[in-house]
Amino acid sequence: xxxxxxxxxxxxxxxxxxxxxxxxxxxxxxxxxxxxxxxxxxxxxxxxxxxxxxxxxxxxxxxxxxxxxxxxxxxxxxxxxxxxxxxxxxxxxxxxxxxxxxxxxxxxxxxxxxxxxxxxxxxxxxxxxxxxxxxxxxxxxxxxxxxxxxxxxxxxxxxxxxxxxxxxxxxxxxxxxxxxxxxxxxxxxxxxxxxxxxxxxxxxxxxxxxxxxxxxxxxxxxxxxxxxxxxxxxxxxxxxxxxxxxxxxxxxxxxxxxxxxxxxxxxxxxxxxxxxxx
Numbered sequence: 546x547x548x549x550x551x552x553x554x555x556x557x558x559x560x561x562x563x564x565x566x567x568x569x570x571x572x573x574x575x576x577x578x579x580x581x582x583x584x585x586x587x588x589x590x591x592x593x594x595x596x597x598x599x600x601x602x603x604x605x606x607x608x609x610x611x612x613x614x615x616x617x618x619x620x621x622x623x624x625x626x627x628x629x630x631x632x633x634x635x636x637x638x639x640x641x642x643x644x645x646x647x648x649x650x651x652x653x654x655x656x657x658x659x660x661x662x663x664x665x666x667x668x669x670x671x672x673x674x675x676x677x678x679x680x681x682x683x684x685x686x687x688x689x690x691x692x693x694x695x696x697x698x699x700x701x702x703x704x705x706x707x708x709x710x711x712x713x714x715x716x717x718x719x720x721x722x723x724x725x726x727x728x729x730x731x732x733x734x735x736x737x738x739x740x741x742x743x744x745x746x747x748x749x750x751x752x753x754x755x756x757x758x759x760x761x762x763x764x765x766x767x768x769x770x771x772x773x774x775x776x777x778x779x780x781x782x783x784x785x786x787x788x789x790x791x792x793x794x795x796x797x798x799x800x801x802x803x804x805x806x807x808x809x810x811x812x813x814x815x816x817x818x819x820x821x822x823x
Contacts, residue, residue, distance in 0.1 A: 549686040551734030555756035556659070559684055560631055563610075565752045566742045567635035571611055575744035575787075578642070585620040585646060587613050589708065590798075591782060595815055596706050599623040602673040605698055607660050608681035612639030612653075616646060618676065619653050627667050628655045661690055664697050671700035678708040678815075679786065682765070683715075683757045686734070692768035702822040705774060707765075711781065711811040714789055715759040722790030722803070722810070727759075734758055743787050762814065774818035781811035 552558070570576050581587060600622035606615040609628030616639075619626045630636050636657040643653040658666035660681075675695050685691050695705050716727040735757045740750045766776060784800040785793070789812065793801040803809050 549732045549734070549758050551686055551756055551758065552736065555686065555734065556631075558752075558754045558756055561752040562755050563632045564634050565750055566744075567611055567632050567638060569742055569748050569750070570744045571638050573744040573748075576611075576613065581613055581642075582645065586617045588617045588621070589786075589800075591780070591815060592706070592708050593621070595778075595780070595817060596674065596676070599674065603627075603669065603700075604674040604676055605629070605663075605667060605669075605672040607663060607675065607677040607695065608684070609635075609639065609655070611635045612642055612655060614676075614679070615639065615655075616643060616648065616653060619643075619648055620646075623674075625651065626653050627669070627672070628653075629658055629660065629663055629667060630655070631657065631659050633657045660685065661687075661694055663694050667698065671698055671703070673700055673703040675699050675703070675705045676707075677705070680710060682707075682709055682760055686758050688760055688764055688768040689771065692772040692774075696769070696772035696774050696820060699774070699820040701820055704777070704817055704819040705769065706815070706817050708813065708815040709765075710785065710789070711814050712759055712761055713811055714785075717790065717810075719790060721792045723792070723807070729759075729761060731759060765816070769816070769818045774820055777817040777819055778815075780815045782813040782815065783809045783811065785812035 601624050604618050604623045604626045606628045609615045609630045612628050615626050615628035628639055636655045639655040656666050675698055716725050716729045718724045718726045737755045738753050740753045741748050784802050788801050794804050795801050
C-alpha cells in the first residue's frame with residue numbers, strides 16, 4: 546500500500562458499508578431523488594465553471610455512487626457518460642435512474658468494479674474527461690496506483706478533474722473545526738464503527754465498519770504528476786457540502802462555511818490535470 550497501513554479486509558468492509566448506505570441514500574432527503582428527477586443537475590457551481598463545456602465529450606466518473614453527478618454531466622451535454630462504483634446496489638440504482646430519465650446505455654452506462662480495476666472494466670479505452678471526488682480518495686490506500694489508473698484512461702489532450710474535501714479537515718476537531726487534534730501526515734488507516742450516515746445520522750445500520758485514509762495535498766499532486774499528467778490548477782474553496790464541523794453554517798446556496806466572525810479555512814479543493822497530446 547506504498548506507505549499506508551491498514552487491515553487486509555478494508556475493501557470488503559467498505560463495500561459492505563456502502564452497499565447498505567446506498568439504499569439509505571437513494572431514499573434520503575439529503576440526496577432528494579424527486580428533486581433530481583426534476584432538475585437533473587446537482588453539480589456545484591465551481592465544478593461547472595472549472596470543467597467547462599462538456600457538450601459532445603465523453604466522461605468517465607470514478608467512484609460514482611448511484612450516479613447523480615454522473616447523470617448531471619449527461620444533462621449538461623456530454624455525449625456519453627460512464628459511471629463506475631464498487632457497490633452493486635449503487636450501480637443498479639444508477640442504471641434505474643438513468644432509464645427513468647430516458648438515457649440509454651449509449652448515452653449513460655454504469656459498471657460495478659473496483660476503481661483500481663477500472664481500465665479493464667469500463668467499455669472504452671479512453672475518455673475526454675475523467676471526473677472524480679467528493680469523498681472518494683479517502684476510501685483508497687494507494688494514491689499512486691489510483692493516479693496511474695486514472696491517467697491511463699484519459700485520451701490525449703483530455704484531463705482529469707478532481708473535487709474533494711480538503712485534507713486539513715481531517716486534522717481538526719469535529720465540534721468546532723478550530724483545533725488541531727490529529728496528525729496531518731499520518732499513514733495509518735482510520736477504522737470507524739459509527740452507525741448512521743452523513744445523509745441520515747439517525748438511520749439504523751448494521752454494516753458500520755469503515756476503513757479510510759487521509760492524503761495530504763502534496764501526495765495527491767505528486768501522484769498525478771508522477772503518472773505523467775500536467776497540473777493545470779489547484780484551487781482551494783471555503784465551502785463544503787455538509788456540516789463537517791458543528792460550527793459551520795449553511796448558506797442560501799446550500800453549502801456550509803465557517804461563520805463570518807471566524808477566520809476562513811479551506812474546506813474543499815479542486816484540481817485539473819491534463820494528459821498532453823503527443
